[in-house]
Amino acid sequence: MPSIKKKFENSLIQCITEHKESIYRLAYSYVRNKEDALDIVQDSIHKAFANAESLKNPDAIKSWFYRIVVNTSLDFLRKQKRVQVVDEETLEAYSQGTSDSYHDIDLERALEELPVKYRSVVVLRYFEDLKIEEVSEVLNENINTVKTRLYQALRVLRVKLNDKSTMEV
Template sequence: MDSTLEKLLVCFITENKENVYRLAFSYVKNAENALDIVQESIHKALASSTTLKSEGSMKSWFYRIVVNTSLDFLRKQKRVQLVDDKTLELHSPAREDAYPDIDLEKAMDELPHPYRTVIVLRYFEDLKIEEIAEVMNENVSTVKTRLYQALRKLRIQMNSEMLEEVK
């Protein structure tokens, strides 16, 4: 990798660190672990920077590293999740308006990883379908199908949960 592309990568990571952290946090639900994943992802990106072809593919290339590092972490942890103060605050019934967010968060947690990844990348990270396909190393049509199915599952999940609350 030439030094110009490496400098652009460092700038990209610096400018997008909050988004990258949020993406890692969406998987591990723990601030400390998310920071570890971001740090490991940066290390992996710099170590394998020769595989980066162009500036145009930088975002999807780096997000793929973050997603894969997050999934590797979860595999190693066998989904044992520590709950930190920030997560406890999110789940405490302190404010009435927090409930819809908690329902969405709970529904998102129940989605299989490929579906959750598509939702997070599309609606929280604002990636285009084509960029998501690059990140996930999938066809555009597969991503569209997963997005549709994920939204359907979320809608079904959210509706059934809301119905249970009404009973």
């Protein structure tokens, strides 16, 4: 009979394998650099295996690992003293083969201008298609805080996009 640690390792490997593109995109959305994103994913995997005992609920392994990726990305940014924004290449990566052949430059710019705490909620909810509860777990925030940030971020985006569309008329 496999040990609990071995079961955890197998579950983690399965989670990482199934969600590798999303995990990479999540890291990339913070650092906007392929090599740095790969380093963050690698560091996150190492941290996950090293901190296996911190996972209280094995059913929440995906959100637990996403939280590690987010925290590792934020740590990286703090060390680099850089503010990163979502760019065109990131938005393309999120689209995963949709049929739209144009880029919404206004949306990209509006996302770039959002503070990280708002951008994180929008990216996880709409680009990674996580439920509010999962976003809450990943960011280690209260569900109501996530809902409020999402509402505020969408309101800011709506205002920015409406302002830009009225300027074009």
